[in-house]
Amino acid sequence: MGVVISEFSPAFIEAFNGGAVLFQAGRFGEAAETFRRLAGEHPGVAALHGNLGLSLRAAGRPEEALEPLRQALRLRPAYPDALNALGGILLDQRNLDHALIAFQALVKLKHDYPGALLTLGNLFMFTGDGERARAAYRLAILAEPDIGTNYNNLGAVSLSLGHPHEAARQYRRALAIEVGKPEYRKNLGTCLLMAGDYPNGTVAYEGRLEQPVWRKRNMPGVLWQGQPLEGRTLLVHFEQGLGDSFQYIRYAGVLKRMGARVLYECQPALKRVLSTAPDLDGLFAFGEPLPAYDYHVSLMSLMHRLGTTPDTVPGGVPYLRAEPELAARWAERLDRLEDGRRPGLRVGINWHGNETGKSIPLECFEAMGRLPGVRLYSLQKVSGLDHLERLRDRVRVTELGSDFDAGPDAFLDTAAVMANLDLVITCDTSVCHLAGAMGRPTWVVLKWFADWRWMRDRLDSPWYPTMRLFRQATSNDWAEVMARVTADVAAEAAARAASPAGWEMPR
Template identity: 85%
Template sequence: MRGQAPGVAISQFSPAFIEAFNSAAVLFQASRFEDAAAAFRRLIAEHSGIAALHGNLGLCLRAAGRPDEAMDALKQALRLKPDYPDALNALGGILLDRRHIEHALIAFKELVKLKPDYPGALLTLGNLFMFIGGGERAHATYRLAVAVEPDVAVNHNNLGAVSLSLGHPQDAALNYRRALAIDVGKPEYRKNLGTCLLMAGDYPNGTVAYEGRLEQPVWRKRDMPGVLWQAQPLAGKTLLVHFEQGLGDSFQYIRYACMLKRMGARVLYECQPALKRVLSTAPDLDGLFAFGEPLPPYDYHISLMSLMHRLGTTPDSVPGGVPYLRAEPELEAGWAERLERLEGGKRPALRVGINWHGNETGKSIPLECFEAMGKLPGVRLYSLQKVSGLDHLERLRDRVAVTELGADFDAGPDAFLDTAAVMANLDLIITCDTSVCHLAGAMGRPTWVVLKWFADWRWMRDRLDSPWYPTMRLFRQATSNDWAEVMDRVTAEVAANAGGQATPNPAEGTLR
């Protein structure tokens, strides 16, 4: 706690005041925040015009979990002394905690203007700019933070993050390495460097650095019994591979079983329970187990996404030709009949399945961007959306012509069974970056993925195809957050294919 009254030497006050002030500060340092607040209130009752008393009261109340009262005290401190950095910082922090972003921006802008070298102020301001999508302003602010506090690793890390988001992977990698030079080996910075290198296509170095994710405190780390596989010989051995992250990752990386089998392994996979049935068509597995089920004995274990590193694959050596996942034949046939009934026996030139909403920030396509596509002659849109995003359909049902597949569509405990069966009967899947695109790609279906401008590392930076899925095309935003422009391009491509009656050959996989 910063104890002196701004602009007034503490020695000008009485010994009793000094003793009371110091006692309140000691209570704060001892985490006795309520007692400290009471002590500062007593001092304010006698000296209400001293900004530092109100400021320190605000700090005590914030620490005590009383933000409303803390804000009142901090605002009073700033009324008495507008150029009061500690009060601005604390007030901005409360506003940030409450997600009052615009007001927090004002507070931290004032703080940086008043005292640019206030610890952490430029970093927080840069974070706020990033939050509201102001990448260029965030970049300039983080650069100032690095200049003011060059020995603070997080300043370099965040400058790396914004550099990557602006399309400068080399600058990003340089800044991540500077962060690691200061905070040697920090898992978060290693993982960030890994994603940067992977996005640039540098898999030999990127996969090594990406292993840092497994040591992050926020990671869902599995403490598996037994021996970690670190490229020991696998001939005659049983290897347990276990899922790590999202559902789409299981679809994407289950392909590595074929490489493990060629090395002589007996391959077991422990998957998310909802995926056990849909993954049962994956080849080269000797055992498939849902999380929570008893596991048989095994010699080694490894996390699914660590196989890239241990097997040394690159974009040029991605294993597993498509399709390596398939729909269940009975469900596929059932949905073929059901789609024909929905169409009244008049099959359109193009059956297009759409999935517009994902759970991660910035990945979702506004449903209204499909309005023009739904009006194209010869095109019928089918909704592959489940759970999240259905409220958009309810709101726009009168504008966007999308055929819904009924309440029983993938309604059971096993995920994606109906999705796979429907996709097997479609001509094209158009989707945002979510698990649907990975299942479609793994099935070898013609798939167009519409990506935000700063997409996930696995799509790399500039490619319009994917080394993971040969039947996939990538459509990228030309500028950040501009879904309308990229969807206009997608719609034009759909129109061209529908006009040419270009139903694709499943063996070829892609539309033009």
């Protein structure tokens, strides 16, 4: 915050310096009023408009700051502080295109402006240009080699571009600068897990538990870190999404064989569907009173504590099952929907997830819905139903009614329906984990840069033996991968039509 003020009056200089002092003291609103008055008296001075904008932004009034910053840049285009502040506000507003313009101008003007190249790289990441993001982060490292975030973000974009070994190297460089930082440890862990290095990956992934953003559980008692379990009670508690409970509840059997009495504290909505899991001595919804226990451990830490590798993933399938009476009721209901004419292939589809980039456009199921002998059933709940409304005339998919999984217990109907289907096709959501845990034939369609648990390049999963993985060939190209899925569905339907007796979906 500065300006050449020698040509101005002593009163102006005193007022200007007073505004600067107020700003430095954190009295941003008062500083803004000072610079607003001075800018009114001297409208041709870029620094006055710039300082007004900087003060308003610091005061938490970014909308008001926009016009003074723009005016400052009209008067002085080469104004780094104003470009940085304007770009930052636009970024906060998710106006990515204009923020990108601002930071490109800033980097061109002053490439070593603190944090500018890092932010430019972030903007390229946000707009899906990974190669330019990687170039920006590399330049950020040259400009500011002692900033761990530069290496961390280069690691992230390298991983997203399919270079896990380079990513691991960058995460380790970040950790050399900020030793032990939980975010960097967790990121290194996901990178190594994706590459199949579970022995090192599970150790580093424990860093997630120390991240400030993590919903950390301060459980009373002793953390289990491998102590003998014979005759002891171990409380395992959930930590992340619903699908994680489906995936990792299998560890109860391992713990049981080690002599433990196993308790699991789950998400309340999952208590009933998880009640079919074997080897649990107690199942409790979060918020319910817990009995006494000797040790506690977070669910996903069991990978590390039990030394899991891709070759030693525990538990066969199924280890979760639909409730028999409910499955029977849905069998009758599906038969009525089909007027007693069972199709050759019943396919349940789930196309929409809550995370960016995971969802399959419903349009991509249009050709599949028209295949002879194939009937699609919607397993979608809540999000994504607007797509069905919009495309109902194009995509032939049978809806299961407003009462489908409408109660307080999640996935009960989903499990019962899946027990009556021949195949489940889904994106990366909780549905795929439940289907896999139930041992149902399941095809998961993955975005090009998928979650670490699906590893890289594999078309199967060590976690679910009845699962096939279909990966995008190029980023964001759902049409191509879904064309392959549709072709395979057509082949399965044709095979079943050719020999219906004793036919079984290939695993």
